[in-house]
Amino acid sequence: MSTASEVATHVPLAGQALTVTADAAVRPDTSPDPAYPALGAATALLHAYRTGSRFLATPTRTLLGHGTRAEVPHDDRPLPVRVAEALAAARADGHGTPLVLGAVPFDHHAPAALAVPAELRTGPALASDPMIALPAERPDPVDWGIRQVPAPDAYAAGVADAVDRMWQGEFSKVVLARTLELTAPGPLDLPGMVDRLARRDPSGYTFALPVGPDRTLLGASPELLVSRRGTQVVANPLAGSTPRGADLAEDVRRAAALLESAKDLHEHAVVVDAVYTALAPFCRDLVVPERPTLVRTATMWHLSSTVTATLIDPTTSALELACALHPTPAVCGTPTALARRVIADTEPFDRGYFTGMVGWGDADGDGEWVVTIRCAEAEANRLRLYAGAGVVAASQPQAETEETGAKFRTFLSAVGAEL
Structure with missing residues (x-):
C-alpha cells in the first residue's frame, strides 16, 4: 500500500485522484502541499461532487466520499468515543486506515452527521492545483424568493x-x-454552487455534506x-x-x-x-x-x-x-x-449546524475540524x-x-x- 505522502505527491495522471474503497482505505496526506501537484488532481474531485456525496477541501487536501460504510451513532457517550469506536470497527473489518467525515451541530446535545464513507477519493489541496484558477461557470438566472x-x-x-x-x-x-x-x-444546482464557492476562496475550507434525508450543508469557511x-x-x-x-x-x-x-x-x-x-x-x-x-x-x-x-x-x-x-x-x-x-x-x-464544526478524523487521531460559517x-x-x-x-x-x-x-x- 502506498504511504500517505505518496498518495498526494504521486498521482499518476493529470486529472486523476486516488480512489479508496471500503476494503482498502488509506490515510490522506497531512504533509504540506506537494511542490508539483498533478494538474487537475484536486479539481477533478471538485467536479466529481454530486448531491449526496461528502466533499471537503482544506489547505492540506481534497476529500470526496461516496456512499456510507458506517454512521456514527447518537447516544449518551461522548462524541469522540463514538467516533473512535466506529473507526476501530471499520479498521477491524479490513478498512485499512478509515476516516470519518461530516458535520457536528452547534448544540452538542443534537445528533451529529458523521460517517465513514464506503469509498474515499483523496487528492492535494485545491489551492495547489493550477486548474482552480479557471473561472467558475456563472449561475443560471433564478428568480429567487428571499x-x-x-x-x-x-x-x-x-x-x-x-x-x-x-x-x-x-x-x-x-x-x-x-x-x-x-x-x-x-x-437547486448544488454542484455548481460548490464549484463557485471553492473557486472564490480556494485557500479556505469548502464543504458539502449530507446532514439529513435530502438535506445538504454547504459552504466555504475561513x-x-x-x-x-x-x-x-x-x-x-x-x-x-x-x-x-x-x-x-x-x-x-x-x-x-x-x-x-x-x-x-x-x-x-x-x-x-x-x-x-x-x-x-x-x-x-x-x-x-x-x-x-x-x-x-x-x-x-x-x-x-x-x-x-x-x-x-x-x-x-x-x-x-x-x-x-x-x-x-x-x-x-x-x-x-x-x-x-x-x-x-x-x-x-x-442554528442547526451553523457555528458547529465540519471536518475529518482518522483512526490514528489526526484530523482537521473547521468552524461552520x-x-x-x-x-x-x-x-x-x-x-x-x-x-x-x-x-x-x-x-x-x-x-x-x-x-x-x-x-x-x-x-x-x-x-
Whole structure:
C-alpha cells in the first residue's frame, strides 16, 4: 500500500485522484502541499461532487466520499468515543486506515452527521492545483424568493438589547446571527454552487455534506478550529472583522483600521484566551502570537492568530481537542452558558449546524475540524443562509447588521442572488 505522502505527491495522471474503497482505505496526506501537484488532481474531485456525496477541501487536501460504510451513532457517550469506536470497527473489518467525515451541530446535545464513507477519493489541496484558477461557470438566472429572518431592524434591536445588558455587567460577548431563506422555482444546482464557492476562496475550507434525508450543508469557511498531525496541534481563531472595500485604496484603509481597532482587538483577545485555556490541559509548548495578523476572504477582512502546540498525550485525537474548544467565543460568546441562553432567547430560529464544526478524523487521531460559517442548508428548492456578528459592549447595531450582510455575500454570489 502506498504511504500517505505518496498518495498526494504521486498521482499518476493529470486529472486523476486516488480512489479508496471500503476494503482498502488509506490515510490522506497531512504533509504540506506537494511542490508539483498533478494538474487537475484536486479539481477533478471538485467536479466529481454530486448531491449526496461528502466533499471537503482544506489547505492540506481534497476529500470526496461516496456512499456510507458506517454512521456514527447518537447516544449518551461522548462524541469522540463514538467516533473512535466506529473507526476501530471499520479498521477491524479490513478498512485499512478509515476516516470519518461530516458535520457536528452547534448544540452538542443534537445528533451529529458523521460517517465513514464506503469509498474515499483523496487528492492535494485545491489551492495547489493550477486548474482552480479557471473561472467558475456563472449561475443560471433564478428568480429567487428571499426572506430575512429576523428582519434587519429586528436584528439590530436584538444587538442593541445585548449591548445594554453588557453595560449592566451581565456578560462580556455574544454572537448573534440572522438568516436568509431563499426559495427557487426549481431544483437547486448544488454542484455548481460548490464549484463557485471553492473557486472564490480556494485557500479556505469548502464543504458539502449530507446532514439529513435530502438535506445538504454547504459552504466555504475561513476558520480552522483545530488540526492535529501526530503530536502537532494548530488552531487558527478568527474574531474581529470588517467588510472588504470596493476599491484598492478603501480596502487597504479598512484592513489597516481593523488592525488598530480597540473594539476588534479586544474581541479577538477574548477568543484567543479561550482557545489557550481550552488547549492547555492537553498540550505543552503553546505558542500564541503577541498580535493578530489579517486574513482576507473575497468579502471580509478578519483578525487572525495561529496558535501552535504539542500534545502531552499522543492518543488525544483532533476531535477531542475540537470538542474541548467548541464553541469558542468567536461563535457563541462569553461566558459560554449565558451566551447560549441569550442566543436561544434572541434568535428566532434553530442554528442547526451553523457555528458547529465540519471536518475529518482518522483512526490514528489526526484530523482537521473547521468552524461552520459562511454556509447554508439546502433542501429541495430551498436554501437557508446563515451569518453572525460578535457583539461586545462597544458594538453599534447598524454596523453589526451591515457586517452580517457582507458575510452573506460569500454565498449569495455562489447562487447569483442579491439582497
